[in-house]
Amino acid sequence: xxxxxxxxxxxxxxxxxxxxxxxxxxxxxxxxxxxxxxMKVMKGKDSRVLTxxxxxxxxxxxxxxxxxxxxxxxxxxxxxxxxxxxxxxxxQWKNMTQMQGKYLVxxxxxxxxxxxxxxxxxxxxxxxxxxxxxxxxxxxAEFMCPAVHSHFARMSVIKxxxxxxxxxxxxxxVKEVICMHDECYGTLTSMASAYGMExxxxxxxxxxxxxxxxxxxxxxxxxxxITVAYQRSCSNRLIPDKLxxxxxxxxxxxxxxxxxKYQDENALCCAxxxxxxxxxxLADDVQKRNIDDMLASGAEYCVFNCPxxxxxxxxxxxxxxxxxxxxxxxxxxxxxxxxREAAS
Amino acid sequence: xxxIRKALVDIVGERGVSDAPEELWFYSRDxxxxxxxxxxxxxxxxxxxxxxxxxxxxxxxxxxxxPMGNGMSLAGLVIPxxxxxxxxxxxxxxxxxxxxxARYVVVEGGTSQGALKAYLQKNHxxxxxxxxxxxxxxxxxxxxxxHGQGRLTNQYGFNSDMVTGLxxxxxxxxxxxxxxxxxxxxxxxxxxTLPDLSGLFLGWLGCTGVITKxxxxxxxxxxxxxxxxxxxxxxxxxxxxxxxxTHLEMLExxxxxxxPKPLMFLGNYHITIFFTGDTEEEVEFKRKxxxxxxxxxxxxxxxxxxxxxxxxxxxxxMPGRNIADFADVPKGGGFEYSGPxxxxxxxxxxxxxxxxxAAKYNVLYASTARLISGGHSMMYSISFAFNRxxxxxxxxxxxxxxxxxxxxxxxxxxxWKPNFKEQKMLLEKMExxxxxxxxxxxxxxxxxxIMNPGNWEVNA
Numbered sequence: 001x002x003x004x005x006x007x008x009x010x011x012x013x014x015x016x017x018x019x020x021x022x023x024x025x026x027x028x029x030x031x032x033x034x035x036x037x038x039m040k041v042m043k044g045k046d047s048r049v050l051t052x053x054x055x056x057x058x059x060x061x062x063x064x065x066x067x068x069x070x071x072x073x074x075x076x077x078x079x080x081x082x083x084x085x086x087x088x089x090x091x092q093w094k095n096m097t098q099m100q101g102k103y104l105v106x107x108x109x110x111x112x113x114x115x116x117x118x119x120x121x122x123x124x125x126x127x128x129x130x131x132x133x134x135x136x137x138x139x140x141a142e143f144m145c146p147a148v149h150s151h152f153a154r155m156s157v158i159k160x161x162x163x164x165x166x167x168x169x170x171x172x173x174v175k176e177v178i179c180m181h182d183e184c185y186g187t188l189t190s191m192a193s194a195y196g197m198e199x200x201x202x203x204x205x206x207x208x209x210x211x212x213x214x215x216x217x218x219x220x221x222x223x224x225x226i227t228v229a230y231q232r233s234c235s236n237r238l239i240p241d242k243l244x245x246x247x248x249x250x251x252x253x254x255x256x257x258x259x260x261k262y263q264d265e266n267a268l269c270c271a272x273x274x275x276x277x278x279x280x281x282l283a284d285d286v287q288k289r290n291i292d293d294m295l296a297s298g299a300e301y302c303v304f305n306c307p308x309x310x311x312x313x314x315x316x317x318x319x320x321x322x323x324x325x326x327x328x329x330x331x332x333x334x335x336x337x338x339x340r341e342a343a344s
Numbered sequence: 345x346x347x348i349r350k351a352l353v354d355i356v357g358e359r360g361v362s363d364a365p366e367e368l369w370f371y372s373r374d375x376x377x378x379x380x381x382x383x384x385x386x387x388x389x390x391x392x393x394x395x396x397x398x399x400x401x402x403x404x405x406x407x408x409x410x411p412m413g414n415g416m417s418l419a420g421l422v423i424p425x426x427x428x429x430x431x432x433x434x435x436x437x438x439x440x441x442x443x444x445x446a447r448y449v450v451v452e453g454g455t456s457q458g459a460l461k462a463y464l465q466k467n468h469x470x471x472x473x474x475x476x477x478x479x480x481x482x483x484x485x486x487x488x489x490x491h492g493q494g495r496l497t498n499q500y501g502f503n504s505d506m507v508t509g510l511x512x513x514x515x516x517x518x519x520x521x522x523x524x525x526x527x528x529x530x531x532x533x534x535x536x537t538l539p540d541l542s543g544l545f546l547g548w549l550g551c552t553g554v555i556t557k558x559x560x561x562x563x564x565x566x567x568x569x570x571x572x573x574x575x576x577x578x579x580x581x582x583x584x585x586x587x588x589x590t591h592l593e594m595l596e597x598x599x600x601x602x603x604p605k606p607l608m609f610l611g612n613y614h615i616t617i618f619f620t621g622d623t624e625e626e627v628e629f630k631r632k633x634x635x636x637x638x639x640x641x642x643x644x645x646x647x648x649x650x651x652x653x654x655x656x657x658x659x660x661x662m663p664g665r666n667i668a669d670f671a672d673v674p675k676g677g678g679f680e681y682s683g684p685x686x687x688x689x690x691x692x693x694x695x696x697x698x699x700x701x702a703a704k705y706n707v708l709y710a711s712t713a714r715l716i717s718g719g720h721s722m723m724y725s726i727s728f729a730f731n732r733x734x735x736x737x738x739x740x741x742x743x744x745x746x747x748x749x750x751x752x753x754x755x756x757x758x759x760w761k762p763n764f765k766e767q768k769m770l771l772e773k774m775e776x777x778x779x780x781x782x783x784x785x786x787x788x789x790x791x792x793x794i795m796n797p798g799n800w801e802v803n804a
Contacts, residue, residue: 083645085648086575086642086645088647089648089650092608092612102609276649279642280631280632280635312655315653319624
């Protein structure tokens with residue numbers, strides 16, 4: 001089985017300990033304590049990090065040396081037989097995402113449009129923006145990135161299933177896979193690389209694709225002139241280099257995203273996973289702070305990148321007066337394919 | 345027979361009587377596994393007086409008579425085991441009175457659950473009744489006559505506990521009011537402070553008379569309903585979890601279920617917890633109480649709450665339709681269950697038995713249990729799905745159900761809406777004096793033995 005490529009020397013010599021010091025869910029007195037805790041994790045010793053980490057993925061971004069602290073924490077938790085969420089929830093996720101030969105493959109040639117295991121993505125991947133690739137959709141557990149199991153510290157599931165997923169794509173003979181979910185792109189790039197898995201096709205980040213297409217459709221764009229708050233997903237932490245494309249798209253379609261307290265590196269997670277891991281108190285607190293911050297920024301819309309975040313927060317933001325919308329639908333609104341009301 | 349037919353036509357008119365083979369075919373069966381048996385006539389009265397005349401005719405001619413609501417018990421309770429007349433009550437479907445302040449409704453004996461639900465939603469949106477998880481066409485009278493349950497059973501008991509009065513046609517033809525309506529105009533009590541005669545009819549499955557009117561308690565219909573879904577893989581914890589939940593004394597309904605398919609449900613036991621409120625604050629308060637009371641199981645990692653946003657519309661449906669989905673897993677759309685009422689502490693044994701029986705008889709199981717009266721007991725539904733076009737599978741399901749009932753009786757449980765075979769098992773186990781009392785009641789009320797014969801046949 002594949003192993004995590006984690007360089008102990010990189011971690012041992014780290015002078016920032018940003019992976020933990022920047023964490024929004026754990027607090028440390030300073031470098032000495034944070035670094036010390038990470039050393040304990042690395043050496044397989046007991047550490048409060050192993051019990052307190054809420055699996056927001058953010059340390060993958062905070063570590064600028066590419067040493068994958070979150071994957072390490074998850075590996076060590078599993079080695080110790082620890083569970084992040086309750087055991088039955090962990091089982092349920094493992095069962096729910098089990099490959100059962102029930103998948104859909106469209107008219108796939110060189111390019112596949114990965115809809116992961118999220119039906120909403122098939123709906124989003126339509127219209128003028130996706131007209132050349134909409135029919136090339138693939139959907140099902142056989143094509144689902146298994147990164148979600150890192151939330152449950154079950155890296156063994158990822159190590160077992162990801163090679164199968166990659167092989168399933170390879171069998172399709174594709175040259176590139178447009179990943180409609182950050183988690184898929186993050187898995188096929190960050191995670192596959194961290195575990196030394198070869199990906200024999202080019203993963204394409206869907207917002208890069210959307211950005212490209214929107215430039216091609218520039219003549220159709222009518223600036224929306226709206227103010228939004230962007231809900232960054234946990235899996236975007238695996239691919240922080242892709243964050244700027246959101247801002248480019250917003251600018252192109254005339255959307256303002258005023259500065260917020262909780263944005264970019266400081267973004268708060270949608271908190272649904274926190275509900276499973278830690279209970280409602282932390283989840284409610286995070287969601288409240290997040291939505292308060294969105295409203296304080298003057299946003300009218302809450303823009304999502306991840307359907308899971310959208311499911312988690314849509315009702316809550318709507319009750320507070322924000323219109324929930326996926327970023328693709330926002331683009332469709334800009335080119336007149338979707339009514340503004342439809343997004344609310 | 346032609347004389348009988350003519351007499352029936354004289355009572356209810358030509359359109360109210362049928363002995364056409366295609367209609368008798370339908371009225372000879374229900375959706376469960378029991379063998380069909382044809383009636384001689386199907387008769388659909390419109391009034392209590394018509395019911396009275398039909399019963400008098402049947403009594404005079406010693407013709408079996410089987411009162412029928414929608415025939416959806418699955419336990420074959422309206423299969424005319426000895427032929428005769430099936431009395432289809434569905435044309436007696438009027439909602440006669442709603443007393444909003446006293447929170448009760450009076451309906452005719454063929455009024456459906458769906459009709460009452462729709463009527464209340466339109467005319468009395470702050471009121472509701474305890475809707476069973478059965479098709480909307482099932483009737484209120486049939487439901488109470490088999491001690492049905494519904495969405496409010498955890499709070500207020502069996503649906504038959506919610507009866508506030510009855511009008512019945514006795515097997516000898518008298519029309520009789522039971523409870524407060526026998527004294528005055530108000531349908532406020534089926535028994536107290538009088539001797540409670542409703543017990544002569546509730547639970548008797550139509551063997552002691554025909555219910556032509558039912559008074560039923562209504563309850564506050566809160567503006568918001570919500571649900572949480574708690575899961576655990578530790579069977580032994582279920583009774584303790586339920587005890588904690590019922591201690592809250594604020595939940596609308598609590599169901600425990602487990603099933604092997606779809607795969608996401610395999611290996612876990614699921615507790616659906618329903619609660620209501622008139623404001624977001626009330627609902628959130630109750631949600632937090634639920635989470636807090638089960639926090640210890642989250643801390644120990646033995647249990648947790650599922651994220652159910654996408655399942656919520658299905659969970660909150662009234663009646664729930666997921667049972668029908670289960671019925672079609674093996675294709676062919678059949679399912680039946682044994683539903684013993686038992687203490688909650690026995691859940692682990694029952695759950696283990698379901699899995700054991702499914703393996704032994706090679707059938708697909710699903711089990712749902714509902715709490716009754718705040719946890720004094722539960723109804724365990726030991727359900728098996730089958731293909732109606734596969735007699736061998738139906739036979740295996742029947743055997744599994746018989747064994748489930750025997751197991752339940754051995755555990756001190758009481759089979760719910762028992763079919764005629766289960767009734768025999770119950771009577772054999774029953775304390776002799778209680779059995780004799782049943783016999784006395786039956787013989788005195790129904791001297792000719794015409795009412796739903798084959799059911800509750802008590803021997804001395």
